[in-house]
Amino acid sequence: MTSQAGTEPRPTPAVFGASVLIAVSVLLTATIGLLGPSAMVPELAGPGWQPPYSLDLHPAPHLVVALGALAIVAGGLGLLAALGGRWIPPVRFVRGLVMAGCAAAVVLAFLPPSGSADHLNYAAYGRMVTLGLDPYVQGAVDLPGDPVAAAVERPWREEPSVYGPVATAVQALASWVGGDSVRLTIFVLALVNSAAFIATGLLLDRFTRDDPALRWRAALLWTANPLLLYQLVAGLHVDTLAIVFMVAALVLNGTAGAGVMLGLGVAVKLNAGLVALGPAWELRRRPKRLALVAGSALAVAGAGYLWAGGHAFDQVSRAGKAISLASFWRLVQGLLQAVVGTGSAYRGEIQVGAFVVMALLAWALFRLQRPPADAVRVAAVLVVAYVFATPYILPWYDGLAFALVAMLAATGVEPFLVAHLTLLSLAYLPARVEGQSPDLAWLTTVVRSQVAPWTLLALTAGLGWWAWRAGARARRRPE
Structure with a gap:
């Protein structure tokens, strides 16, 4: 859309409606935390004057779950409408949107985390480090009577950490600051998490600054993305920290700094290392440069895992064979058990099948690209294929795919990604066991275990076909 001389393009009614939906989604997300402990918000022990803050109203489970569902649906619909329009706003509008997303991330850091209880695990792992225990060997149950470890919810009390040494170091820092206070420990983690989210948004804004359309997309897909604010910021998931390092690595592509960032990202979550295949592909004909980046990455990640010890890989290996309830691979597992027998979980076979599906999806997505394929494009394709194909998928895993796609011109995968994250978010509403109302058990037994696998199977097949x-x-189109 072009503008007449002296005027700027005005948003269409569809864009205005999308903006309203996105704003409503973010406000609903903030409201869930503001209301205080509930089925969506774990209680945080500690002095009430310490952040994060809430009204401590203890709302009913049905209310907060309904608010969460509305936030997710409004956010998904708003994103689809905004991304589907052809309006490209002026630069100051995009800057305002980026600043609004950053402001929302700051506000959410001062509210109790919602949607899951993973942050309580983080606090306990950091507590173990400060007390001289190994979080890769022991779980919260090994700290009886400790106020921080006692906050960890079922079924994770016996589980050692699956996170990398950089994540553990951040958790230990938060524990050192927070001491016996779960509340203050979580607040420190939330500040780091929000800072990582904001830093990612600013990196993407700078990376795309020379292309107005790309800059607008990046703001929508990341900084002002209500679904990511819901999952990564309000949910306080460590994935945010891995993502900022991986985006920085792609921005610094080809330098020793890129290798350092890749190493730090892998030292947060091991599977984030999939991004490294992008720079490796682009630098494959420049062996000296490839050696510099790879050497830097290996040195940083190696030093981190050397500090953490060999047990840091034990839980990752075990978790890598798991199958989440919402994954369509649950359907495959059930079929194999019905046809072949129930004596096995068939996890090995499913891992092989997932790799084949990922390879087929990546191949189909690569066919969309015109050569040459650069580091960002290769990394984005592989990560998108991974989140659609992996047997163990949770909503916040999609964050890395959104960040990488935000660095590219319109690809066509955006509606599939939005639908994927929306469906997963609804399936894990909420991702907690404790504090749930018995009459809402159908959210797990029906939505998460039955509806979600079939819808994600259809969505994955649709992505491959498209x-x-x-x-x-x-390929038929002339160059």
Whole structure:
């Protein structure tokens, strides 16, 4: 859309409606935390004057779950509407949107985390380090009577950490500051998490600053993305820390700094290392530069895991064979058990199948690309294929895919990603066991365990079919 001389393009009614939906979603997300401890918000022990703050109203489970569902649906619909429009706003509008997203991340840091209880695990792992215990060997149950470890909820009380040494170091720092206070420990983690989210948004804004359309997309897909604010910021998930390092690595591509960032990202979550294949592909014909980046990455990640010890890989290896309730691979597992027998979980076979599906999806998505494929494009394709194909998927895992796609011009995968995150978010509403109302058990037994696997299977098949067809059309199109 072009503008007449002296005027700027005005947003269409669809864009205005999308903006309202996005704003409503973020406000609902903040409201859930503001209301205080509930089925969506674990209680945080500690002096009430310490942040994060809430009204401590203890709302009913049905209310907060309904607010969460509304936030997710409004956010998903708003994103789809905004991304589907052709309006490209002026630069000051995009800057305002980026600043609004950053402000929302700051506000959410001062509210109790919501949606899951993973942050309580983080606090306990940091507590173990400060007390001289090994979080890769022991769980919260090994700290009887400790006020921080006591906050960890079922079924994670016996589980050692699956996170990398950088994540553990941040958790230990938060514990050192917070001491016996769960509340203050969580607040420190929330500040780091929000800072990582904001830093990612500013990196993406700078990376895309020369292309107005790309800059607008990046703001929508990351900084002002209500679904990511809901999952990564309000949910306080450590994935945010891995993402900022990986985005920084791609921005610094080809330098020793890129290798350092890759190493730090891998030392937060091991599976984030998939991004490293992007720079490796682009630098494959520049062996000296590749050696510099790879050497820097290995040195940083190696030093971290050397500090953490060999047990840091034990839980990752075990968790890598798990199958989440909402994954469509649960359907495959059930079919194999019905046909072949129930004597096995068939996890090995499912891992092989997932790799094949990921390879097929990546191939179909690569057919959409015109050569040469650069580091960002290769990394984005592989991560998108991974989040759709992996047997163990949780909503916040999608954050890395959104960040990488935000660095590219419109690809066509955006509606699939938004739908994927929306469906997963609804399936894990909330991702807690404790504090749930018995009459809401159908959210787990029906929505998460039955509806979500079938819908995600259909969505994954749809992505593959669309990518294959679109790739075929792109190849027939003249250069």
